[in-house]
Amino acid sequence: MGRESRRADVRVGVARFTSCGGCQLTLVGLHDALLALFERVSIVEFAEVLSPRSGGPYDVLLVEGSVATPDQARRIVELRRQARALVVIGACATTGGIQALRNWADGDAWRAAVYPNPEFVAALPTSTPIADHVHVDAELRGCPIDPGQLKEVLTAVLVGRRPQLAETAVCAECKRRGTPCLLVDRGLPCLGPVTQAGCGAICPAFGRACYGCFGPVATPNVAALRAQLAGQGRSDEELGRLFAGFTANAPAFRAVAQPPEHNE
């Protein structure tokens, strides 16, 4: 966009699909940065925060959540037509989210077990990322997304530069923070080496192994990590469950993920 566009009115929208809503609230959590942002852009659609809604077109549309119903599959195509740049935010929008665990299960059986009148629940048999349905211009990973990354992507849009989003593994952030490797010094099953950075390596800093909520790096060597963890005596069942988390449906994890069986 460049310098002249800073003076222009940039229309920003926020749309929600199947999700908990936590990612879009990260926008509210930007605090001071949000006030500065309000001076430069018009938030024209943000149902969780603003009551007046004007709809598209959007210069930037932030999309949260996965596509899980036939209606959503239609709606995302319509929104894409109105958005110049479409940025998907969060593990649900980028991979299908925790609800994509149903992709391993018999959806009809679940629906019948959970709802008294399952015939009124229109749900697709799978939960899928937005990019499976429409072209996506940029993605922010994570459950939830990182406020710093959200600020960066919005700044980049306004300035006209490429967003600076980490593409290394979480390990790089652990090392910069000075967190000793949990895999090495405690033998914990950490997914950091195959998970994309951007979170600031928060979990390992508190002694919790990474569970991959930012999804896989571009070329994850999942097989090598899995083999290493198996060599430490972990069962196939445990390893299958390890990858069956918030980003289980990301292709690199999907190949090895195995959610636990549902117990009646």
Place this chain on the structure above:
Amino acid sequence: MSEFTGSRGWFGDALSQQQELRLASLSRSASFAAADVVAHEGAPLTDLGILRLGRLALRLFVPGRGSVTILTVEPGDVFNWSSVVPPYRSSSTIVAVEPAEAMLIDAAALRQALADDPTLAAVVYPRLLASVSRRLQATRTQLLDLFAAERGSEWT
């Protein structure tokens, strides 16, 4: 020193005098004015050509983009090499972009001569193959589109 043999000839020193005479008997000179069409894409070819002077453009017609020049033939290059390979039809439209002179070898007679005389074939085919190979390698390089601007989307 002829067109065909010797250090400056198209076949180098490889032709015997007899073979050279036989080729000469199948050949004739031709000249083209700028914009003359030397061959039409898909049309039967009657001659193999060796360009002596000027420049020929090899063009392919692309609906909506017009005629695209994909190669030019320079003095010393062969053209109409498809005339010795079935189905003996031109693979491109050839247009003289400036006044040009060429040596044309009757293709049917040449094919017969090559069938009759394996020693002649042993000289002519490698030379032709070398030319076609040079052109093929150039085409591969062009296919890489090395000078294209490499670009991502607007800001990702």
Place this chain on the structure above:
Amino acid sequence: MDVILGTPAYLPRTRLPYLFTALQAAGRRIIGPTISDGAIIYDEIRGVEDLPRGWADQQSAGHYRLVPGNADRYFGYVVGPTSFKRFTFPPTVPLWRARREGSEVTTEAIEPEAPALAFLGVRGCELAAIGVQDRVLRDGFVADPDYAARRAAIFIVAVQCTVSASTCFCTSMGTGPEVTTGYDIALTELNDGYLVEAGSEAGRRLMDTLPLTPAESVQQDEAKESVAAVRRTIGDPVAVEGLPARLLARLDDAGWAAVAERCLGCTNCTLVCPTCFCTSVGQVSDLDGTDSIAERTWDSCFSPTFARVAGGDFRPRLQDRYRQWLTHKFSTWVDQFGSFGCVGCGRCVTWCPVGIDVREELARIAPVETVAPVVAGETIQRPVAVPAAPPAPIALPVVGSTVSADFSRATVTRIKPETVDTYTLHLTDLDPRLLATQPGQFVMVEQPAFPPVPISVSRIGPSGIELTVRAAGPATKAITMLAPGDQVSLRGPLGRGWPLAELDGRDVILVAGGLGLAPLRPLVEAVLARLVPSQKVRLYLGARTPADRLFVADAAAWARTAGVDFEETVDRAGSDWTGRVGIVTHLFDEAEWDGRDAIAFVCGPERMMQAVAATLTRRGVTPEHTWLTMERHMECGIGLCGHCQLGRVFVCRDGPVFSVAELGDAFGQEGL
């Protein structure tokens, strides 16, 4: 007692707190070993109570555990995940602040922080690592101001190794276990206290303030023997004799792909390494992009973006990245900085989550015996690798006279469109050093909020320079959208240009493809300005289409110049084009000239330059007289960030202009 430099003294263990007091009294914060998150890390410590007393570290490939050790000892461990580079070369450092106000741009360096620190517990390998980083970041081509300032404020208390881990190989790398040089004070931990030696005048003065007694010979013997025992335990696990050449002879080894099967690409080995110095610069900006701070962050050659340029990646495969790392540490580092980049501390072995052991990989990929054992029934042997003689060192440009790493400002006075996406900016109001740019040199253009972009100088005039920029991404696009009157911030001239001294009356062959004509234009102008009647200039230009040709008016004038043989071609054209269509090598592969005494200058995409170099060789031009300009990812422009490494060279520092002979095997090598 009176402390004499080089004469050991004795400090009882109960008096170790005096060392802390003395260092703190000298105004220093103490960085030393302490337990955190299940490991012994280096962090700020206040007294002996913070030391890992009684703990040892059990280490093997991919494995680290704290275990109870000798209950009295404070230094009974080896090395942990932290290295002291964290404090001389921190993970994130702000470098400069850039502001744009209207047309004006200001860029100011951020003053380095240099806290007075004392490093306590520096091992032999770690001292060597500090020495390696000194050579790279302080004593090299251009000093990094932040490193130099921090480093100058460090006081070093070394501790001799009296224990080792299975991962140690300092003995092979010549860096330990003995602490021999580079410290202010060295301690050896004995059964009941410490042997203390001064290694510098500052160390001696500090020792003067400690309650020391003269060391008895039995204490000195105990100290010597405990370190000698460590040396015997470690042995000599890596055969370093001839290793640099052995590795370079193995660039095509199948072992690289094999190790990539196991490698996670996680960056851990590089980030725990005490010598790795690669960084990237990020921009922290306000929402307008008018005010930004450039921040330098630890990066890694394993990072997916590390060797990426607009539209491509020079090291796309994990095997490329692993090979880059290992060959840098054990081979090309020697070419660049005069020592191995590895000090044998073993951190990369321990902290690799899948336990890849560099010692094993070196032995497998670059074994000492180059003949493989004969398989039963077979007589075929693997060819003996005979490493080529080490190529001549590359003459670096001279900082201060031909290279300037400082920021300066310039004003855009004209912008000329060249093609649909390429523009030439004419810059004036220049730092005089920029007016002395040599043909082939480049500048880093720094726009507030955008990453720095290397741009070659496409004209050097009496009062200004020109930059020709293709809008290939957002940062280059922003440069092409500057308006006359706008200022830009530059660093330069940078790099080594075309070797004008080599012209020497020779016939000159110039071959350019696409945007490659930009760095060649000042050379063409310089060549034509000094053309002698006996000299022939052959100029061959290639472009994608007629509309993509650069500098059309200049080219027409060159074509008319006496003594110039000019030919151009395009890859494809419309029917109105009567010029040549085809590849640039066809302009001269069957020409009649003899290239044996000629000098050639080539610029274009690397694949095109390979084809041109091969054709020039067939025409007789020697590799020593075939000069190219290379493209790689660049961030610093002065050999400090590591991104542009190409085998033995850094493209920004040693090039971008190289002869084919200088590049050797690196030219056209996949994944380098």
